[in-house]
Amino acid sequence: MLEVGPRIGIHALPVARALAPSGTLDVVDVQQPMLDDVVRRASAEGIHNVTATPGGARRLPYPDGAFDAAYLVGVLGEVPDPHAALVELRRVLKPTGRLVIGEVFFDPDFVSFGALTKRAAAASFAFEQRLGGALSYLARFAPRA
Numbered sequence: 001m002l003e004v005g006p007r008i009g010i011h012a013l014p015v016a017r018a019l020a021p022s023g024t025l026d027v028v029d030v031q032q033p034m035l036d037d038v039v040r041r042a043s044a045e046g047i048h049n050v051t052a053t054p055g056g057a058r059r060l061p062y063p064d065g066a067f068d069a070a071y072l073v074g075v076l077g078e079v080p081d082p083h084a085a086l087v088e089l090r091r092v093l094k095p096t097g098r099l100v101i102g103e104v105f106f107d108p109d110f111v112s113f114g115a116l117t118k119r120a121a122a123a124s125f126a127f128e129q130r131l132g133g134a135l136s137y138l139a140r141f142a143p144r145a
Helices: 012-019 032-044 082-092 113-122
Strands: 002-004 025-029 050-054 067-073 093-104 125-132 136-143
Touching: 002 082, 012 025, 012 032, 012 050, 025 032, 032 050, 067 082, 082 093, 082 113, 093 113, 113 125, 113 136
Parallel strands: 002 025, 002 067, 025 050, 067 093
Antiparallel strands: 093 136, 125 136
């Protein structure tokens, strides 16, 4: 599984713990100090299935079809080119993979659900499910063939 923009690992640590012992979580961020912090915090909690890689969402440093799933929470609005990021996420997901994007209204870079579904469709994702309301949501997408 891939997380783009893990910050200090608020989501990464519980996800990695849930994926253990056989699954791994790759985290990618443009800020090396954030990656270092996630790895340090994971190690302190006995979580050893987190791999940190420096890189940006517009050019993910992974081969095509590398991941079963990917997620980002409160990150898409911060990416200078969200379309490029979604296209890259589509590229690194397996054809059967899933993408989850979370947004919270109080984030200054909030992406509305309507804008997200349009952006995702333009990047060849099909909407599957939404949890939450207008102010806070998680949305799941599948790559379109």
